[in-house]
Amino acid sequence: MSMQYTTVQQEQEIQQILALQALNHPIALSDTAMQKEGFVTVRHEPNVLRQMNALYPSVIAVDGAQLAGYCLVMLRQFAEAVPVLVPMFNRLESLTWNGKLLRESRWFVMGQVCVALGYRGQGVFDGMYAKLKEHCRADFDFVVTQVAARNARSLRAHERVGFETVEIYPDAAAGEIWHVIAMDL
Numbered sequence: 607m608s609m610q611y612t613t614v615q616q617e618q619e620i621q622q623i624l625a626l627q628a629l630n631h632p633i634a635l636s637d638t639a640m641q642k643e644g645f646v647t648v649r650h651e652p653n654v655l656r657q658m659n660a661l662y663p664s665v666i667a668v669d670g671a672q673l674a675g676y677c678l679v680m681l682r683q684f685a686e687a688v689p690v691l692v693p694m695f696n697r698l699e700s701l702t703w704n705g706k707l708l709r710e711s712r713w714f715v716m717g718q719v720c721v722a723l724g725y726r727g728q729g730v731f732d733g734m735y736a737k738l739k740e741h742c743r744a745d746f747d748f749v750v751t752q753v754a755a756r757n758a759r760s761l762r763a764h765e766r767v768g769f770e771t772v773e774i775y776p777d778a779a780a781g782e783i784w785h786v787i788a789m790d791l
């Protein structure tokens with residue numbers, strides 16, 4: 607494995623992200639697989655994903671021609687673009703992190719992270735977040751995201767790389783309890 611951590615530059619990478627995302631959506635997974643391996647909540651409209659990457663490229667891990675993982679950068683301009691994330695964006699504006707209101711701080715949302723099945727548990731997750739920090743540090747102070755309480759694998763991996771809990775809230779419409787977590791860059 608010769609892993610490279612880079613940013614999205616080509617349409618083909620957008621297509622690879624969409625394909626990996628589809629494989630990790632609950633529609634494609636058994637309950638057992640979701641409990642063990644985690645799952646993604648959102649399937650992006652291709653054009654939304656293109657626009658997100660045009661404004662600020664996301665981080666990817668590539669092994670030759672293979673996409674090993676992705677970590678999406680979602681700027682605040684996209685607050686209305688993905689319906690299931692609207693309640694999160696609304697809440698974020700009124701929360702505080704490091705004693706400062708988010709609405710007065712420089713942050714972005716990590717819009718989704720995924721590591722391809724054959725590459726899990728091998729440091730790809732950590733490698734992508736290291737690259738994300740390096741890539742975004744000059745423009746932002748911290749990164750925020752939310753993870754479903756029932757995605758224990760993702761919660762643990764995020765805690766390991768340094769994310770801390772901002773708040774935990776129930777979302778009846780989505781049928782989830784969300785952990786809002788943040789990490790300084």
Ligand SMILES: CC(C)(COP(=O)(O)OP(=O)(O)OC[C@H]1O[C@@H](n2cnc3c(N)ncnc32)[C@H](O)[C@@H]1OP(=O)(O)O)[C@@H](O)C(=O)NCCC(=O)NCCS
Pocket residue numbers: 630641642643644645646647718719720721722725726727728729730731732752753754757758759760762763766
């Ligand atoms: C979540 C995901 C990105 C993490 O990447 P990864 O390479 O699997 O992560 P790692 O193996 O490095 O770390 C997982 C951690 O959770 C632990 N873990 C593994 N399975 C677990 C489970 N079912 N419950 C709780 N913890 C679990 C591991 O032991 C490890 O912790 P440790 O370093 O303290 O031992 C990846 O599993 C994935 O893409 N899953 C499907 C999509 C997804 O859930 N995306 C996140 C959406 S928020």
